[in-house]
Amino acid sequence: MTDLAQWLAAQSVDSKLASVVASMAAASAEIAGVLRMAPVAGQVGLVGHTNVQGEEQKALDVISNDVVLKHLRENPDVSILVSEELEEPVELGTDGAYMIATDPLDGSSNLDVNVTVGTIFAVLNAADGLLQKGRAQLAAGYAAYGPATSLVLTFGQSVAVFTLDSAGDWILTTDNPRIPEASGEFAINTARERFWDAATKGYVAENVAGEHGAAGKRYNMRWVGSMVADIHRILMRGGIFLYPLDSETVSKGGRLRLLYEANPMAMLVEAAGGDATTGREKILDLQPTAIHQRVPVILGSADEVKRVEDWYAKG
Known part of the structure; x- marks a missing residue:
């Protein structure tokens, strides 16, 4: 079996870029654990205020954003975070080359009925500013918190799907999935x-x-x-x-x-x-x-x- 660290090492990308993706993977694994226990911990409700989008924030929106922020602060290669939950970009006080743009907990309105939610993110070159076209993205991914927790990643050429195992490791389970051209x-x-x-x-x-x-x-x-x-x-x-x-x-x-x-x-x-x-x-x-x-x-x-x-x- 191939785990995330082995897969990242085999990609033709800068090791610092790989480390940023690894940080988002670690944040996603932690969020998966938080979501698993959220109903027991009483964390499924609202926090009583709205985000920059004018949407009511769930407790888990805030917690997930904090988890992402914590992991990125620990990575000196990330200098800027743009989040759905924050009105302004966060400068992380490093000279890191990369910026993360993220929705820390997509679909949170479904939390009370235990439907799959996720974390979405993009990695960009911080030196090129906040407002870059999508073609400038260096990497993108999402985590899907469902019956199994999946992590889906790309550096632009192909896609890889990982599954979080019981030991907390991301294991490659689908390599290079292809979307059928036609569908019903x-x-x-x-x-x-x-x-x-x-x-x-x-x-x-x-x-x-x-x-x-x-x-x-x-x-x-x-x-x-x-x-x-x-x-x-x-x-x-x-x-x-x-x-x-x-x-x-x-x-x-x-x-x-x-x-x-x-x-x-x-x-x-x-x-x-x-x-x-x-x-x-x-x-x-x-x-x-x-x-x-x-x-x-x-x-x-x-x-x-x-x-x-x-x-x-x-x-």
Whole structure:
């Protein structure tokens, strides 16, 4: 069996970059332990205030952010942290070459029903500033805290999936997964249909029509409401995830955050053979304008993403 340390040593990347990924892996392993015992410890509820996004913070949002911050403070190769839970970037007081952008606990609204949640992160060159295009990411990953705890990583060329064992080690369990080009599954929150634009309505209507529609095949809809859970399913078996721009989110630019949700997930999906778009532009080509910028997100199996882009191209 190959563990994370052995896998990192075999990658053609700088050892300091590998150490930053290892720090995020260690933070994720600690968060997994915290989540496992959170109901017993009474840590599942709210903390009584909101984060910079205007969202009510869960106790575990704050705890997870603190865990990430602790591990990064211990790594001199990291100089800046951008987090969903913090209004401003944190300068860690080092001359480290790298910056981390992270959502420490994605999907935390699902904690009370024990649904898979996760940690998402990207690693960038700190010298290039806070607002870098997704193509500049040096590494990306997420941890999925489900029946098993998974860690999914890329340095841009391929993807590796690790599983946390009982001894606390990350063991390589799937090497170079590939997202099928075609799929019969789509993930979208259909309760928002009244807000959708014409392209989204057209694409979903074709899928719902099944073999009698323009798509010519049956589809199943899947929607967890936890981005990590939905993307992990797509990575392992294909499909498409849509959180498009709609009439309610247009004033904010979208729903999901570019730096620490859309960009790292787009990097992982593209490295596994999929595609990622806003409908009109590739996510990884977007120029960020703010650290908490929101964007539309459509990603997954390449053929399905192309169909959505074709709908947008109709005007």
